[in-house]
Amino acid sequence: MNKSLFYLFILLISFNAKASFILLPMDETTQQNHLKAYGITYWCLSRDYKVSWLLNYRGGSFLLPDADEIRKECKIRGVSFEVISDSEQASILNEISSPSQNMESVILEKAPKIAVYTPKGKQPWDDAVTLVLTYAEIPFTPIYDEEVLSDQLLMYDWLHLHHEDFTGQYGKFYAAYKNTPWYIDQKRDAEALATKLGYAKVSQEKGAVAKKIRDFVIGGGFMFAMCSATDSFDIALAADGVDICEAMFDGDPSESNYQSKLNYNNSFAFKNFTLERRPEVYEFSDIDMTTKRRIVMEKDYFTLMEFSAKWDPIPSMLCQNHTQLVKGFMGQTTSFDTSLIKSNILIMGTCELNGESRYIHGEKGKGMFTFFGGHDPEDFQHQVGDPPTVLDLHPNSPGYRLILNNVLFPAARKKKLKT
Numbered sequence: 001m002n003k004s005l006f007y008l009f010i011l012l013i014s015f016n017a018k019a020s021f022i023l024l025p026m027d028e029t030t031q032q033n034h035l036k037a038y039g040i041t042y043w044c045l046s047r048d049y050k051v052s053w054l055l056n057y058r059g060g061s062f063l064l065p066d067a068d069e070i071r072k073e074c075k076i077r078g079v080s081f082e083v084i085s086d087s088e089q090a091s092i093l094n095e096i097s098s099p100s101q102n103m104e105s106v107i108l109e110k111a112p113k114i115a116v117y118t119p120k121g122k123q124p125w126d127d128a129v130t131l132v133l134t135y136a137e138i139p140f141t142p143i144y145d146e147e148v149l150s151d152q153l154l155m156y157d158w159l160h161l162h163h164e165d166f167t168g169q170y171g172k173f174y175a176a177y178k179n180t181p182w183y184i185d186q187k188r189d190a191e192a193l194a195t196k197l198g199y200a201k202v203s204q205e206k207g208a209v210a211k212k213i214r215d216f217v218i219g220g221g222f223m224f225a226m227c228s229a230t231d232s233f234d235i236a237l238a239a240d241g242v243d244i245c246e247a248m249f250d251g252d253p254s255e256s257n258y259q260s261k262l263n264y265n266n267s268f269a270f271k272n273f274t275l276e277r278r279p280e281v282y283e284f285s286d287i288d289m290t291t292k293r294r295i296v297m298e299k300d301y302f303t304l305m306e307f308s309a310k311w312d313p314i315p316s317m318l319c320q321n322h323t324q325l326v327k328g329f330m331g332q333t334t335s336f337d338t339s340l341i342k343s344n345i346l347i348m349g350t351c352e353l354n355g356e357s358r359y360i361h362g363e364k365g366k367g368m369f370t371f372f373g374g375h376d377p378e379d380f381q382h383q384v385g386d387p388p389t390v391l392d393l394h395p396n397s398p399g400y401r402l403i404l405n406n407v408l409f410p411a412a413r414k415k416k417l418k419t
Helices: 002-017 034-046 068-077 086-097 128-136 145-149 181-196 202-218 228-238 313-318 398-411
Strands: 019-024 051-055 061-065 082-085 104-108 114-117 141-143 158-161 222-226 301-304 325-327 346-351 356-364 367-372
Touching (some): 034 061, 034 068, 128 398, 202 222, 222 228, 313 398
Parallel strands (some): 114 158, 158 222
Antiparallel strands (some): 019 061, 019 082, 301 346
Protein backbone atom coordinates (compact mmCIF):
# COMPACT_ATOMS: atom_id res chain seq x y z
CA MET A 1 0.00 0.00 0.00
CA ASN A 2 2.77 2.43 0.96
CA LYS A 3 4.60 1.53 -2.22
CA SER A 4 1.50 2.34 -4.29
CA LEU A 5 1.11 5.70 -2.57
CA PHE A 6 4.78 6.45 -3.24
CA TYR A 7 4.41 5.76 -6.97
CA LEU A 8 1.22 7.83 -7.07
CA PHE A 9 3.07 10.70 -5.39
CA ILE A 10 5.92 10.50 -7.94
CA LEU A 11 3.37 10.41 -10.77
CA LEU A 12 1.63 13.52 -9.47
CA ILE A 13 4.93 15.37 -9.14
CA SER A 14 5.93 14.49 -12.69
CA PHE A 15 2.49 15.48 -13.98
CA ASN A 16 2.65 18.88 -12.31
CA ALA A 17 6.18 19.46 -13.53
CA LYS A 18 5.44 18.65 -17.16
CA ALA A 19 5.68 21.41 -19.74
CA SER A 20 2.31 23.05 -20.36
CA PHE A 21 3.14 26.37 -22.03
CA ILE A 22 5.26 27.88 -24.78
CA LEU A 23 6.80 31.29 -24.23
CA LEU A 24 7.84 33.39 -27.22
CA PRO A 25 10.39 35.73 -25.64
CA MET A 26 10.55 39.16 -27.30
CA ASP A 27 13.59 40.65 -25.60
CA GLU A 28 16.59 41.83 -27.58
CA THR A 29 19.02 38.98 -26.92
CA THR A 30 16.81 35.87 -26.96
CA GLN A 31 14.41 36.16 -29.89
CA GLN A 32 16.08 35.45 -33.23
CA ASN A 33 13.08 36.58 -35.32
CA HIS A 34 10.78 39.08 -33.68
CA LEU A 35 8.71 39.68 -36.81
CA LYS A 36 7.84 36.03 -37.45
CA ALA A 37 6.94 35.63 -33.76
CA TYR A 38 3.91 37.84 -34.46
CA GLY A 39 3.04 35.50 -37.32
CA ILE A 40 3.17 32.50 -34.98
CA THR A 41 0.88 34.31 -32.53
CA TYR A 42 -1.60 35.16 -35.29
CA TRP A 43 -1.43 31.55 -36.53
CA CYS A 44 -2.31 30.29 -33.04
CA LEU A 45 -5.25 32.70 -32.78
CA SER A 46 -6.54 31.55 -36.15
CA ARG A 47 -6.60 28.00 -34.76
CA ASP A 48 -8.48 29.04 -31.60
CA TYR A 49 -5.55 28.62 -29.22
CA LYS A 50 -5.63 30.78 -26.11
CA VAL A 51 -2.88 33.43 -26.27
CA SER A 52 -1.69 35.99 -23.72
CA TRP A 53 0.37 39.07 -24.53
CA LEU A 54 2.72 39.74 -21.61
CA LEU A 55 3.12 43.51 -21.78
CA ASN A 56 6.59 44.74 -20.79
CA TYR A 57 7.69 41.24 -19.82
CA ARG A 58 10.89 40.50 -21.74
CA GLY A 59 10.03 42.91 -24.53
CA GLY A 60 6.35 42.04 -24.77
CA SER A 61 6.46 38.25 -24.92
CA PHE A 62 3.65 35.93 -25.99
CA LEU A 63 2.39 33.01 -23.90
CA LEU A 64 0.92 30.06 -25.80
CA PRO A 65 -0.31 26.62 -24.78
CA ASP A 66 2.12 23.79 -25.38
CA ALA A 67 1.25 21.79 -28.48
CA ASP A 68 3.38 19.77 -30.87
CA GLU A 69 2.10 21.68 -33.90
CA ILE A 70 3.04 25.03 -32.32
CA ARG A 71 6.56 23.81 -31.53
CA LYS A 72 6.88 22.52 -35.08
CA GLU A 73 5.65 25.80 -36.57
CA CYS A 74 8.13 27.81 -34.47
CA LYS A 75 10.99 25.63 -35.70
CA ILE A 76 9.89 25.92 -39.33
CA ARG A 77 9.67 29.71 -39.14
CA GLY A 78 12.85 30.19 -37.12
CA VAL A 79 11.13 31.65 -34.06
CA SER A 80 12.81 31.25 -30.67
CA PHE A 81 10.62 29.68 -28.01
CA GLU A 82 10.90 28.32 -24.48
CA VAL A 83 8.85 25.44 -23.08
CA ILE A 84 7.82 26.16 -19.50
CA SER A 85 5.92 24.26 -16.81
CA ASP A 86 2.69 25.16 -15.03
CA SER A 87 4.63 26.37 -12.04
CA GLU A 88 6.92 28.54 -14.17
CA GLN A 89 3.91 30.04 -15.93
CA ALA A 90 2.28 30.77 -12.57
CA SER A 91 5.47 32.42 -11.34
CA ILE A 92 5.63 34.67 -14.43
CA LEU A 93 2.00 35.72 -14.09
CA ASN A 94 2.49 36.34 -10.39
CA GLU A 95 5.44 38.62 -11.16
CA ILE A 96 3.43 40.45 -13.81
CA SER A 97 0.45 40.97 -11.47
CA SER A 98 2.57 42.63 -8.79
CA PRO A 99 1.61 46.31 -8.29
CA SER A 100 5.31 47.15 -8.24
CA GLN A 101 5.81 45.93 -11.83
CA ASN A 102 4.79 47.92 -14.90
CA MET A 103 3.51 44.77 -16.61
CA GLU A 104 0.20 43.25 -17.58
CA SER A 105 -1.12 40.06 -19.15
CA VAL A 106 -3.65 40.73 -21.91
CA ILE A 107 -5.72 37.93 -23.43
CA LEU A 108 -5.86 37.85 -27.23
CA GLU A 109 -9.21 36.46 -28.29
CA LYS A 110 -9.37 36.05 -32.07
CA ALA A 111 -7.36 36.63 -35.21
CA PRO A 112 -8.51 39.95 -36.72
CA LYS A 113 -9.59 40.03 -40.36
CA ILE A 114 -7.15 42.31 -42.15
CA ALA A 115 -7.69 44.50 -45.20
CA VAL A 116 -4.97 46.50 -46.94
CA TYR A 117 -6.04 49.46 -49.08
CA THR A 118 -3.89 49.15 -52.17
CA PRO A 119 -4.42 49.56 -55.93
CA LYS A 120 -4.20 46.56 -58.20
CA GLY A 121 -0.73 46.00 -59.61
CA LYS A 122 1.05 47.72 -56.73
CA GLN A 123 4.34 46.04 -55.84
CA PRO A 124 4.57 44.55 -52.30
CA TRP A 125 7.62 46.66 -51.45
CA ASP A 126 5.68 49.86 -52.14
CA ASP A 127 3.98 49.28 -48.80
CA ALA A 128 5.91 48.37 -45.64
CA VAL A 129 2.82 46.79 -44.05
CA THR A 130 2.13 44.52 -47.03
CA LEU A 131 5.81 43.59 -46.95
CA VAL A 132 5.89 42.67 -43.26
CA LEU A 133 2.52 40.89 -43.29
CA THR A 134 3.80 38.71 -46.11
CA TYR A 135 7.10 38.09 -44.30
CA ALA A 136 5.36 37.24 -41.00
CA GLU A 137 2.90 34.99 -42.89
CA ILE A 138 -0.14 36.90 -41.67
CA PRO A 139 -2.99 36.70 -44.22
CA PHE A 140 -4.61 39.88 -45.56
CA THR A 141 -7.00 40.91 -48.32
CA PRO A 142 -6.11 43.72 -50.74
CA ILE A 143 -9.04 46.09 -51.31
CA TYR A 144 -9.43 49.38 -53.15
CA ASP A 145 -12.00 52.04 -53.96
CA GLU A 146 -14.68 49.78 -55.41
CA GLU A 147 -14.66 47.53 -52.36
CA VAL A 148 -14.64 50.47 -49.94
CA LEU A 149 -17.49 52.31 -51.66
CA SER A 150 -19.59 49.13 -51.78
CA ASP A 151 -19.32 48.80 -47.97
CA GLN A 152 -17.08 45.74 -47.99
CA LEU A 153 -15.08 47.20 -45.10
CA LEU A 154 -17.78 45.76 -42.86
CA MET A 155 -16.17 42.35 -43.43
CA TYR A 156 -12.91 43.38 -41.72
CA ASP A 157 -11.63 44.30 -38.26
CA TRP A 158 -8.45 46.14 -39.30
CA LEU A 159 -7.65 48.39 -42.25
CA HIS A 160 -4.27 49.63 -43.40
CA LEU A 161 -3.55 52.71 -45.55
CA HIS A 162 -0.03 53.51 -46.73
CA HIS A 163 1.48 55.70 -49.45
CA GLU A 164 -1.86 57.05 -50.65
CA ASP A 165 -3.31 60.43 -51.60
CA PHE A 166 -6.94 61.03 -50.65
CA THR A 167 -6.89 64.64 -51.92
CA GLY A 168 -6.95 63.78 -55.65
CA GLN A 169 -3.54 65.34 -56.37
CA TYR A 170 -1.80 62.10 -57.37
CA GLY A 171 0.67 62.24 -54.52
CA LYS A 172 1.91 65.71 -55.57
CA PHE A 173 4.32 63.95 -57.95
CA TYR A 174 3.48 66.39 -60.76
CA ALA A 175 6.69 68.44 -60.87
CA ALA A 176 9.11 65.51 -60.92
CA TYR A 177 7.16 62.81 -62.74
CA LYS A 178 4.42 64.40 -64.90
CA ASN A 179 6.05 63.14 -68.12
CA THR A 180 6.90 59.63 -66.93
CA PRO A 181 4.79 56.73 -68.25
CA TRP A 182 3.86 55.43 -64.80
CA TYR A 183 2.49 58.83 -63.69
CA ILE A 184 0.50 59.26 -66.91
CA ASP A 185 -0.90 55.74 -66.56
CA GLN A 186 -1.74 56.27 -62.87
CA LYS A 187 -3.62 59.49 -63.61
CA ARG A 188 -5.52 57.93 -66.51
CA ASP A 189 -6.49 54.86 -64.48
CA ALA A 190 -7.63 56.97 -61.52
CA GLU A 191 -9.81 59.13 -63.74
CA ALA A 192 -11.33 56.07 -65.42
CA LEU A 193 -12.11 54.51 -62.03
CA ALA A 194 -13.72 57.73 -60.76
CA THR A 195 -15.90 57.89 -63.87
CA LYS A 196 -16.86 54.23 -63.53
CA LEU A 197 -17.91 54.82 -59.92
CA GLY A 198 -20.03 57.84 -60.88
CA TYR A 199 -17.81 60.76 -59.89
CA ALA A 200 -16.85 63.74 -62.05
CA LYS A 201 -13.42 64.11 -60.44
CA VAL A 202 -10.84 61.88 -58.77
CA SER A 203 -10.77 64.27 -55.80
CA GLN A 204 -14.51 63.75 -55.26
CA GLU A 205 -14.19 59.98 -55.52
CA LYS A 206 -11.21 59.86 -53.12
CA GLY A 207 -13.10 62.12 -50.71
CA ALA A 208 -16.00 59.67 -50.73
CA VAL A 209 -13.57 56.82 -50.01
CA ALA A 210 -12.10 58.78 -47.08
CA LYS A 211 -15.58 59.27 -45.62
CA LYS A 212 -16.37 55.55 -45.94
CA ILE A 213 -13.14 54.79 -44.07
CA ARG A 214 -14.10 57.38 -41.46
CA ASP A 215 -17.45 55.61 -41.01
CA PHE A 216 -15.66 52.26 -40.69
CA VAL A 217 -13.62 53.61 -37.77
CA ILE A 218 -16.57 55.34 -36.12
CA GLY A 219 -18.48 52.07 -36.28
CA GLY A 220 -15.78 50.23 -34.35
CA GLY A 221 -13.05 49.44 -36.88
CA PHE A 222 -9.29 49.79 -36.41
CA MET A 223 -7.33 51.86 -38.91
CA PHE A 224 -3.56 52.04 -39.24
CA ALA A 225 -1.98 54.55 -41.63
CA MET A 226 1.58 55.33 -42.65
CA CYS A 227 3.39 57.87 -44.80
CA SER A 228 1.17 60.18 -46.90
CA ALA A 229 -2.02 58.27 -46.07
CA THR A 230 -1.94 59.96 -42.64
CA ASP A 231 -2.11 63.66 -43.52
CA SER A 232 -3.81 63.32 -46.93
CA PHE A 233 -6.64 61.41 -45.23
CA ASP A 234 -7.21 64.16 -42.67
CA ILE A 235 -6.89 66.87 -45.34
CA ALA A 236 -9.53 65.14 -47.49
CA LEU A 237 -11.93 65.03 -44.54
CA ALA A 238 -11.30 68.67 -43.59
CA ALA A 239 -11.73 69.77 -47.23
CA ASP A 240 -14.98 67.87 -47.80
CA GLY A 241 -16.96 69.80 -50.42
CA VAL A 242 -14.09 72.23 -51.09
CA ASP A 243 -12.06 72.18 -54.35
CA ILE A 244 -8.40 72.39 -53.31
CA CYS A 245 -6.97 70.90 -56.54
CA GLU A 246 -5.34 72.94 -59.29
CA ALA A 247 -6.08 72.51 -63.00
CA MET A 248 -3.30 69.98 -63.74
CA PHE A 249 -4.96 67.62 -61.26
CA ASP A 250 -8.68 67.95 -62.00
CA GLY A 251 -9.05 70.17 -65.08
CA ASP A 252 -10.15 73.39 -63.37
CA PRO A 253 -8.69 75.86 -60.84
CA SER A 254 -9.11 75.47 -57.10
CA GLU A 255 -11.81 77.56 -55.52
CA SER A 256 -10.85 80.92 -54.09
CA ASN A 257 -9.83 81.24 -50.46
CA TYR A 258 -10.12 77.48 -49.88
CA GLN A 259 -7.84 77.55 -46.84
CA SER A 260 -10.46 79.44 -44.81
CA LYS A 261 -13.12 76.87 -45.77
CA LEU A 262 -11.39 73.88 -44.17
CA ASN A 263 -13.32 72.27 -41.33
CA TYR A 264 -10.81 70.89 -38.82
CA ASN A 265 -13.63 69.32 -36.81
CA ASN A 266 -13.87 66.68 -39.55
CA SER A 267 -10.24 65.55 -39.31
CA PHE A 268 -9.08 62.71 -37.07
CA ALA A 269 -5.75 63.88 -35.69
CA PHE A 270 -4.65 67.27 -37.04
CA LYS A 271 -5.83 70.85 -36.53
CA ASN A 272 -5.07 74.35 -37.87
CA PHE A 273 -2.83 73.10 -40.68
CA THR A 274 -2.06 75.18 -43.76
CA LEU A 275 -2.26 73.55 -47.17
CA GLU A 276 0.59 73.77 -49.65
CA ARG A 277 -0.93 75.69 -52.58
CA ARG A 278 1.92 75.26 -55.07
CA PRO A 279 1.30 72.18 -57.25
CA GLU A 280 5.00 71.80 -58.03
CA VAL A 281 5.89 71.34 -54.35
CA TYR A 282 6.05 67.72 -53.17
CA GLU A 283 4.07 68.37 -49.99
CA PHE A 284 0.42 68.51 -48.93
CA SER A 285 0.59 70.86 -45.94
CA ASP A 286 2.68 72.00 -43.00
CA ILE A 287 1.66 68.91 -40.99
CA ASP A 288 4.66 67.02 -42.33
CA MET A 289 8.13 67.84 -40.98
CA THR A 290 10.19 66.40 -43.87
CA THR A 291 11.47 69.73 -45.23
CA LYS A 292 11.92 71.15 -41.73
CA ARG A 293 14.15 68.34 -40.47
CA ARG A 294 17.76 69.07 -39.50
CA ILE A 295 18.89 65.62 -38.42
CA VAL A 296 21.61 63.55 -40.07
CA MET A 297 20.80 59.88 -40.69
CA GLU A 298 23.24 58.63 -38.04
CA LYS A 299 21.42 60.61 -35.32
CA ASP A 300 17.88 60.11 -36.54
CA TYR A 301 16.07 58.19 -33.80
CA PHE A 302 12.75 58.60 -32.03
CA THR A 303 11.78 57.56 -28.50
CA LEU A 304 8.76 55.47 -27.58
CA MET A 305 6.79 56.82 -24.64
CA GLU A 306 6.32 54.63 -21.58
CA PHE A 307 2.77 53.96 -20.39
CA SER A 308 1.27 52.12 -17.43
CA ALA A 309 0.59 48.59 -18.65
CA LYS A 310 -2.04 48.02 -15.96
CA TRP A 311 -3.90 51.31 -16.41
CA ASP A 312 -3.22 52.08 -20.08
CA PRO A 313 -2.92 48.71 -21.83
CA ILE A 314 -3.85 50.11 -25.26
CA PRO A 315 -0.81 52.38 -25.79
CA SER A 316 1.30 49.84 -23.93
CA MET A 317 0.37 47.21 -26.51
CA LEU A 318 1.07 49.58 -29.38
CA CYS A 319 4.53 50.45 -28.00
CA GLN A 320 5.77 46.94 -27.14
CA ASN A 321 9.37 46.60 -28.25
CA HIS A 322 12.80 45.37 -27.25
CA THR A 323 14.10 48.96 -27.29
CA GLN A 324 12.64 52.38 -26.56
CA LEU A 325 14.91 54.05 -29.11
CA VAL A 326 13.80 53.37 -32.70
CA LYS A 327 15.78 54.22 -35.82
CA GLY A 328 14.14 57.00 -37.83
CA PHE A 329 13.16 56.77 -41.49
CA MET A 330 11.72 59.19 -44.02
CA GLY A 331 8.74 59.24 -46.36
CA GLN A 332 6.59 61.72 -48.21
CA THR A 333 5.14 62.30 -44.76
CA THR A 334 8.02 61.61 -42.38
CA SER A 335 6.68 62.98 -39.12
CA PHE A 336 4.09 65.34 -37.69
CA ASP A 337 4.35 68.88 -36.36
CA THR A 338 3.36 68.39 -32.73
CA SER A 339 1.74 71.83 -32.54
CA LEU A 340 -0.79 70.75 -35.20
CA ILE A 341 -1.92 67.58 -33.37
CA LYS A 342 -5.27 67.74 -31.59
CA SER A 343 -5.19 67.68 -27.80
CA ASN A 344 -7.18 64.44 -27.53
CA ILE A 345 -4.59 62.50 -29.56
CA LEU A 346 -2.06 60.35 -27.73
CA ILE A 347 1.54 60.90 -28.81
CA MET A 348 3.44 57.61 -28.48
CA GLY A 349 6.75 58.33 -30.26
CA THR A 350 8.70 61.58 -30.50
CA CYS A 351 11.97 62.98 -31.78
CA GLU A 352 12.83 65.71 -29.32
CA LEU A 353 15.78 66.95 -31.40
CA ASN A 354 13.38 68.09 -34.09
CA GLY A 355 10.26 68.73 -32.01
CA GLU A 356 8.25 66.21 -34.00
CA SER A 357 5.86 63.34 -33.36
CA ARG A 358 6.35 60.06 -35.22
CA TYR A 359 3.73 57.71 -33.81
CA ILE A 360 0.27 58.79 -32.59
CA HIS A 361 -3.02 57.15 -31.62
CA GLY A 362 -6.61 58.23 -31.15
CA GLU A 363 -10.23 57.17 -30.82
CA LYS A 364 -13.06 58.03 -33.19
CA GLY A 365 -16.56 56.91 -32.30
CA LYS A 366 -16.36 53.25 -31.33
CA GLY A 367 -13.10 52.66 -33.22
CA MET A 368 -9.44 53.58 -33.02
CA PHE A 369 -6.69 54.69 -35.35
CA THR A 370 -2.89 54.91 -35.35
CA PHE A 371 -0.75 57.15 -37.58
CA PHE A 372 2.92 56.27 -38.13
CA GLY A 373 5.15 58.67 -40.06
CA GLY A 374 7.61 57.47 -42.70
CA HIS A 375 7.57 54.95 -45.52
CA ASP A 376 9.79 51.95 -44.65
CA PRO A 377 11.35 51.40 -41.19
CA GLU A 378 14.48 49.80 -42.69
CA ASP A 379 14.95 52.10 -45.71
CA PHE A 380 15.99 55.53 -44.46
CA GLN A 381 15.05 57.46 -47.61
CA HIS A 382 12.94 55.32 -49.92
CA GLN A 383 12.88 56.57 -53.53
CA VAL A 384 10.57 55.71 -56.41
CA GLY A 385 11.96 52.60 -58.09
CA ASP A 386 14.18 51.54 -55.19
CA PRO A 387 14.58 47.77 -54.72
CA PRO A 388 12.48 46.10 -52.01
CA THR A 389 13.65 45.81 -48.43
CA VAL A 390 14.75 42.24 -47.68
CA LEU A 391 13.26 41.52 -44.26
CA ASP A 392 15.41 38.43 -43.80
CA LEU A 393 18.15 41.02 -43.14
CA HIS A 394 16.01 42.78 -40.52
CA PRO A 395 14.11 40.07 -38.59
CA ASN A 396 14.40 42.04 -35.34
CA SER A 397 13.43 45.49 -36.69
CA PRO A 398 11.97 47.69 -33.90
CA GLY A 399 10.21 49.87 -36.49
CA TYR A 400 8.48 46.93 -38.14
CA ARG A 401 7.52 45.64 -34.69
CA LEU A 402 5.41 48.76 -34.18
CA ILE A 403 3.47 47.91 -37.33
CA LEU A 404 2.84 44.35 -36.12
CA ASN A 405 1.76 45.60 -32.69
CA ASN A 406 -1.09 47.33 -34.49
CA VAL A 407 -1.94 44.17 -36.43
CA LEU A 408 -2.42 42.12 -33.22
CA PHE A 409 -3.96 44.93 -31.18
CA PRO A 410 -7.57 44.35 -32.35
CA ALA A 411 -7.36 40.77 -31.04
CA ALA A 412 -7.13 41.95 -27.44
CA ARG A 413 -9.87 42.23 -24.86
CA LYS A 414 -10.27 45.96 -24.60
CA LYS A 415 -9.95 47.98 -21.42
CA LYS A 416 -10.84 51.65 -21.39
CA LEU A 417 -7.92 54.01 -21.85
CA LYS A 418 -7.05 55.92 -18.66
CA THR A 419 -4.59 58.46 -20.06
